[in-house]
Amino acid sequence: MKVRIRKPLADGRHLKKGVITVENEGRVYYRLPCEACGKPLKLRNAPVEGDNSLCKECQNIADIGKPETILVRKRGSYDYETPCDQCGKLERTSFLPKRSREFLCNDCLRESRQEQTAPVKQSGENPATEATSTSEKTHAPGEVNASLEMETPSREALQPMHRVKCSKCRKYMQLRFKPRSPGTFMCPKCYEKRQEERRSEKPETKILYNIECDKCGKSETLNFIPSYPDRALCSSCFAKIKRR
Ligand SMILES: [Zn+2]
Ligand SMILES: [Zn+2]
Numbered sequence: 001m002k003v004r005i006r007k008p009l010a011d012g013r014h015l016k017k018g019v020i021t022v023e024n025e026g027r028v029y030y031r032l033p034c035e036a037c038g039k040p041l042k043l044r045n046a047p048v049e050g051d052n053s054l055c056k057e058c059q060n061i062a063d064i065g066k067p068e069t070i071l072v073r074k075r076g077s078y079d080y081e082t083p084c085d086q087c088g089k090l091e092r093t094s095f096l097p098k099r100s101r102e103f104l105c106n107d108c109l110r111e112s113r114q115e116q117t118a119p120v121k122q123s124g125e126n127p128a129t130e131a132t133s134t135s136e137k138t139h140a141p142g143e144v145n146a147s148l149e150m151e152t153p154s155r156e157a158l159q160p161m162h163r164v165k166c167s168k169c170r171k172y173m174q175l176r177f178k179p180r181s182p183g184t185f186m187c188p189k190c191y192e193k194r195q196e197e198r199r200s201e202k203p204e205t206k207i208l209y210n211i212e213c214d215k216c217g218k219s220e221t222l223n224f225i226p227s228y229p230d231r232a233l234c235s236s237c238f239a240k241i242k243r244r
């Protein structure tokens, strides 16, 4: 078995830095760690510079998971770790929370279930209206703008508007739904800011890695150590490459 490092390919392109080429009885394969979780990968096709080499699970996160989700490997199996969309607490799950859906930790989930099953009082709203506002409740505040923009005047116009004060910047907002806890409601801007802070406040055991994007030079904090820190990409350059 021969092992070589960084041999130029026949077409002149270069293997990704750190890739190990293994020749075994005339068959060639390439070894390198998953960029996100570090799991050793064995590839048939030569990974070249600019490729994003992810294991199956991390690729799945990149495709349909939330950007904050990380893969936690443990002896032959794995879990996902994702911050709760409401309280920011990290929650471990065996399933991958979808990017398109709100993810709540067990505590917040229990709370919201209790609220949804609580009897509807005095309000005088008809059941149809109530159902719509319940489903809208599951939007993270950050998604509020989107739902306001997409309004279809007919039915939506009939719904009562709720005037809510942002608990952070004190700005008033008109919402089509009643927030779960008006006292702690945040406008999309403040909510986004708080999420950012939460992300950087993670306990010490969390990996935070500052990189300078190899493409555009922007600095960014990753929640994992990239396999090739000096060639790491920021999330937008990473996304661009993925789209190709
Ligand atoms: Zn991985
Ligand atoms: Zn929570």
Ligand SMILES: [Zn+2]
Pocket: 166, 167, 168, 169, 170, 171, 186, 187, 188, 189, 190, 191
């Ligand atoms: Zn605000």
Ligand SMILES: [Zn+2]
Pocket: 213, 214, 215, 216, 217, 218, 233, 234, 235, 236, 237, 238
């Ligand atoms: Zn970049």
